[in-house]
Amino acid sequence: KAxxxxxxxxxxxxxxxxxxxxxxxxxxxxxxxxxxxTPGQGLQFLFEYFSETQRxxxxxxxxxxxxxxxxxxxEMNVSTxxxxxxxxxxxxxxxxxxxxxxxYTFGSGTRLTVV
Amino acid sequence: QQxxxxxQAVILREGEDAxxxxxxxxxxxxxxxxxxxxxxAPVFLMILLKGGEQKGHEKISASFNEKKQQSSLYLxxxxxxxxxxxxxxxxxxxxxxxxxxxxxKGTLLTVNP
Numbered sequence: 001k002a003x004x005x006x007x008x009x010x011x012x013x014x015x016x017x018x019x020x021x022x023x024x025x026x027x028x029x030x031x032x033x034x035x036x037x038t039p040g041q042g043l044q045f046l047f048e049y050f051s052e053t054q055r056x057x058x059x060x061x062x063x064x065x066x067x068x069x070x071x072x073x074x075e076m077n078v079s080t081x082x083x084x085x086x087x088x089x090x091x092x093x094x095x096x097x098x099x100x101x102x103x104y105t106f107g108s109g110t111r112l113t114v115v
Numbered sequence: 116q117q118x119x120x121x122x123q124a125v126i127l128r129e130g131e132d133a134x135x136x137x138x139x140x141x142x143x144x145x146x147x148x149x150x151x152x153x154x155x156a157p158v159f160l161m162i163l164l165k166g167g168e169q170k171g172h173e174k175i176s177a178s179f180n181e182k183k184q185q186s187s188l189y190l191x192x193x194x195x196x197x198x199x200x201x202x203x204x205x206x207x208x209x210x211x212x213x214x215x216x217x218x219x220k221g222t223l224l225t226v227n228p
Contacts, residue, residue: 004156033216042117043157043202043218056207056215090156098206098214103147103159 002027004093004107012113018079021110025072025093031055032074033104034066037088046089049074050097081114088112116141118205120219127193127226135222137203138185146179146186147204147216150197157202160188193226200224 005024013019025032033056034046045058049068066076072093078085088111092104118139125133137146145164151157163179163186174191190197200223204216 035218042220043204045215045217048215058215099147099204099216101145101162101164103149103162104157104216105159106149106156108156 006091006107006110010111017081021076023074023091029093031094031097033092034076035090083114086114118219120222124223133190135188135201143184149202150199152199195226198226
């Protein structure tokens with residue numbers, strides 16, 4: 001079966017711009033979680049969506065937002081980009097809410113560079 | 116609260132063993148382990164549940180001691196394919212859903228021929 005698909009793979013944006021990242025979970029998976037990965041901080045939880053509703057949120061500013069559609073696809077938006085937002089953004093899908101006992105399946109990520 | 120992993124990095128020769136530790140300052144209900152190879156997505160290895168359960172994946176096994184709030188990952192007779200960064204993840208809440216996994220900063224494992 002197809003894995004978790006994230007688009008685009010790479011993105012270069014200018015400070016102050018906004019960006020939208022997309023994630024298509026594994027077919028049948030209803031939960032999508034987003035993580036920011038940087039060398040210094042590791043994997044930081046952004047938020048989780050389940051059945052089109054945000055169920056959990058990490059400690060990120062309001063510039064980071066997301067949504068989930070009825071087909072479970074999710075988008076993440078970052079407005080007013082800052083240099084510190086440069087990171088690999090990973091999407092993780094799971095069957096039910098949370099990671100359950102089967103764990104997350106991660107996508108390959110979107111590498112965002114803010115210049 | 117982010118779990119603490121040790122060591123930060125370890126270099127092995129093929130066939131050697133290694134142990135990676137993960138500890139938390141809060142009560143743990145489960146511990147997850149993932150491996151991320153360079154340039155790839157993290158891959159789920161196993162989950163350890165309350166009860167000191169020990170799980171295995173290939174020649175990789177792990178233990179979980181909820182009283183000590185820690186888990187250890189054991190890599191036996193390491194292979195070149197074991198190279199990567201290993202992360203432990205702990206959930207914010209109890210129960211089977213394991214919401215909001217918080218990951219440690221990772222342990223970089225390098226296996227040389």
